[in-house]
Amino acid sequence: MVNAGGSEPGEPGYSLEAPVRDAFAPGGALSRAADQFMPRAGQTEMALAVARTIAHGGALVVEAGTGVGKTYSYLVPALLSGERVLLSTATKTLQDQLFGRDLPRLVEALGLPVRTALLKGRGSYLCLHRMELARHDANFPDRAALRSLAKIEEWSQVTRTGDLAELPGLDERSPLIPLVTSTRENCLGSDCPKFRSCHVNIARREALAADVVVINHHLFFADMAVRESGMAELLPTVRIAIFDEAHQLNETGVQFLGANLTTGQLLDFARDMLGAGLQFARGLVDWQTIVSQVERAARDLRLSVGKTTSNARLRWVDEAPEGVEPRAWREALDELHLACTHAIEGLATVSEMAPDFPRLQERATELAQRVERFGAKCEPAAVRWIDVGMQLRLVESPLDIAKAVQDKLLKTGSAEGSSRSWVFTSATLGDDARLSWFTEPCGLGEAEILRVDSPFDYRNQACVYVPRDIVKPNDAAHSGQVAAIAAEGARRLGGRTMVLTTTLRALRAIGEELQRRFEGAGEIEVLVQGQLPKRRLMERFREGGTQGRAGCVLVASASFWEGVDLPGDTLQLVVIDKLPFPPPGDPLVEARSQRLELQGRSSFNDYSIPEAAVALKQGAGRLIRRESDQGVLVVCDSRLATMGYGRRLMAALPPMLRLESRDDYLAALTRISTTSPAWT
Template sequence: MTDSAVAWPGSHAEPGEGVPAVPMQSLSELARNAFVPGGVLSRAAEAFRPRGGQTEMAIAVARTIEQGGALVVEAGTGVGKTFSYLVPALLSGERVLISTATKTLQDQLFGRDLPRLAEALGLPVRMALLKGRGSYLCLHRMELARQDGSFPDRSALRTLAKVEEWAQATRTGDLAEMTGLDERSPVLPYITSTRDNCLGSDCPKFRQCHVNAARREALAAEVVVINHHLFFADLAVRESGMAELLPTVRVVIFDEAHQLNETGVQFLGRQVGTGQVLDFARDMLGAGLQFARGLVDWQLLAGATERAARDLRLTMGRLPPGSRVRWSDVAPEGVHEETWNDALAQLAAALEQAAEGLGTVSEMAPDFVRLHERALTLHRSLHAFTREPAEGAVRWVDAGNQLRLVESPLDIAQAVQQKLLKQGEDHDAEANRRSWIFTSATLGDDARLSWFTEPCGLEEAEVLRVASPFDYPSQASLYVPRRFPRPNEAGHSGAVAALAERAAQRLGGRTMVLTTTLRALRAIGEQLQERFAGSLELEILVQGQWPKRRLIERFREGASDGRPGCVLVASASFWEGVDVPGEALEMVIIDKLPFPPPGDPLVEARSQRLEAQGRSSFNDYSIPEAAVALKQGAGRLIRRETDRGLLVVCDTRLVSMGYGRRLLGALPPMRRLNDEAEFEQALEELAARPQ
């Protein structure tokens, strides 16, 4: 297919003089032709090879764009789903919105995949990248940071100086472009804005604002790349930006769609936290001392607000980070009702006093107007938690260093049906024409992908499952050790660490250990680090010791430049979205079957709802959750056609319990190793592979 012989839907180009008009092809035909040998994709990617599943998905996406409606596609690892949706989207000539779960994929799409495809297709497409406020430098807050007395330390001041130097050269203000800036840097809250503290059009730096510049580019672009957090945050508050953009877009694509439900419920309920209050108190003190010193006792107001926030946190006592505490009564579980109410009342009173003080100086600087609004908003949000929760919502408290009061819907089904699909609104003809594409490598373990479609309100969507092109029986093996402690026994984590130690030594590292709990993460990580301390045999990397990006980079390097091979022990976010192709990763060890935590308030509420409907919460919720998570973890192992590897699941329930067959069925069809001898043989074969 050549550029001169293509006419695509949405194209407004007229045939040149003397050139016969090319009959209009359907978008499905154009998409099919793009994937043939020698087609445009051969020019876009050197390693491109036609795959039936990739073409099948592209045709389904093209058909949905032509007809409107919703399409859900589970595309196994290696299918090439990114090109499958980008090619028909670009050829359609429609305005397209692409949402991803991670900033990493956002940057890859915008910086690599989209420009490469647009060039290969010969399409002059205007593209834009739009992230949340926290991803961009705020020029106004950067200036204020210099005068902020609460700035962390000298190291932070040196980082601020580097940011100020970088600010002179950046065009976009996207902090991801700044090398050497740690994603966990304490400087970030001082140089970025939030919905709470942004001054909007009253900001003295409004004309130079990077966030507004990114939004303007998005409104003028034909393809816009965003992320799920930004999509739902905007959907929840209907602020400018996405709220303006969405009505003008006819094609919306959600990649990494398996995270949609959990991301959406974060934004579609209500929440308020002591961290927000402390940020407010810090900003109030900084602005007060800079713009209205002596007019109000800012130290007194800020101090009272901070103490009240910390006192509320103290009502919960000592809890490990990430704890979720049930809140089904007046006070959270384990907290005396009177103590809780008194702490809430003290914080509300402190916010009222802060609002009064800010109101007296509101004309002196726009910062005070916004701070006054923040005080009132925090007060209203706090008061909302003294009332009964909304029908069908669950309430809990997130407790760590800070406290977060959360009220959340159980899923996003109603929001998707009412706000996106506009079901029941016949007058919205444009909504009926809009196309919604949802895709991921893992969306469920049944034919209808119910794990994804039910909570997302997409039961009526077209569903397509495209299998991975990888030859799993020859590329990978699965081993479940039969003589192993039960998952709830004290010696389980120690046994996992011992297995990882022996196997990783044979492989020279190249091993990732995925845990289901932070407790297991610490136990396994500490045992392995103690075993190899001071040794040059293996380097043990444990989640939390470095930023995630740095851990993955070191793990990918493996044994190189005189350094030892690596074992990475990780949990949570490392189960998905981690791509380590080639010999750097040849064994994945999973400590336990990843069932949802039974004590989690959201898990409990979802289970209770199913039981009230006469369904089995274990069969209809716990098993599908475990199946999807297990599949995601296993998906770290084989990333390319040339990869080889071993998956070890240290949980005998996978082969001893009846539900194990369903979980095994969710995994790729790897070769099964039946005993320790076969496992040792598979290890030997991997270790003998040339590196």
């Protein structure tokens, strides 16, 4: 599409700025698309920067504070460009929001003939073939799972997309999901009897025909690693790629650009092999023996680690992981390789009897190759470790995605690289002018940088309190004191409180103490991550004390630090248990720190503090989501007020009013509870 200036993208006369500026002006297209739209200088500034990048190519990194409206800032110029666009987000939730709400509103408001498509990973779509196999699976979980399968079968008759997100009441943790979805390993491809009606392939075809395609970071990097997700065909046809929630890019990317082997993968393979063998080639191969050998080898590999604490991450710098006897580890890997080899041989004898068998043989071969890789030395520029939990996970990972981004995306120095437009944006990308926390590991040192401040009046909307008399975070009494602070605030506010923890141990300790404090009183309900599905926790927290119900305190960790939007008076107190420094014993953290020290840099100043600053900003960002919100942030770590680096971390937070004493803290809570309009 030729733009209004009469030139093609990349040519001197090409400009998107005028139509973009018009869209954000009073009475423009945005006023028709957004409820109660108000022109914001920061939003327009970002939109114009995105427009310039689209017009002239290159990479743009934008940190846009909460409330800027960054979604419309990149969508408007992308849509007005008339070109094919790839939009990538970190979460399926934002994917669904972009595709189901934001894009349709803008397309209608701008009056553009734009075709949009949503593309997720395989695990999001119902696999019709595996659904049929599940009905005949001898190892099916239980009667409840059978009832759930019946509901899925009924839904399968009416769904157009096959997206499991459409299915109400399906718990994201359900053991049924792996049985009715496919993976790269077990998909039969064009040999599948359900290939023509396959939801994954239909979604890919629609993506190839669309003008705007919404994907997620996991899908993007999975394709970069194995060229299998359908992106291999899509990406070359797209000149503009925009990554929202870009702060997750590096950690998402390293998951896919290395290698991993899990006992779960082995057991899934064994289950699928047994199911297909008994259904299509019963009696032709001793399936029970071959499968038992794989399962036993997987269990023995786990047992070779010993009684290591669950959820532990063990360094692996020598022949075997830390604390694991090398000979036992070597023997377990050899037995596993032998079991995979026997599986390959057995499957080869029946390869022509059903399309399932050649694919299973490929899976067995790939598993055997992974075992060989982990039996050899680690790649020099990578780090290796094992995760010990319900299953064992062997991991070899690059330290960052910089080289992959430079070589495979930006293609620095090539004509193709200079003509493409890349936009990366998030509310939190670093705590320095160059946003080094994000740009260095992502290979974006040469990108244009733009920082747009939040339009919120933080000094009048929020305040921050650091208790000076609280014990140090490593003290056994710390979790109890955090719970006491949260309980006092929740009582004054009638709930409306979220406690964010940095460890699962603190999550359990604080959650249990709060539940003990409010047990039987009926005034406050304490919700703890892990006790209910995340979706249900959020639904109950949003309900709060409405309709005569008790108010809520939510104690959470990990994914609740970001991507949780609770505007209005739903959430008015956020309590963070301690400064979120990266765990020093983590092998990936250690390897990144060692690399910086070898470069003559300070790992604490250049890695640990920026990591903590970004995480702290993410956690604090849960508090104020709209211009009318009010709230208090409590950081239960006196180092924020007493240590020199505390000033740098405090500067990373929004400019909230600082409270100096417990009396000030209680007075602030009282003002919120009486809906006072300001702190000062």
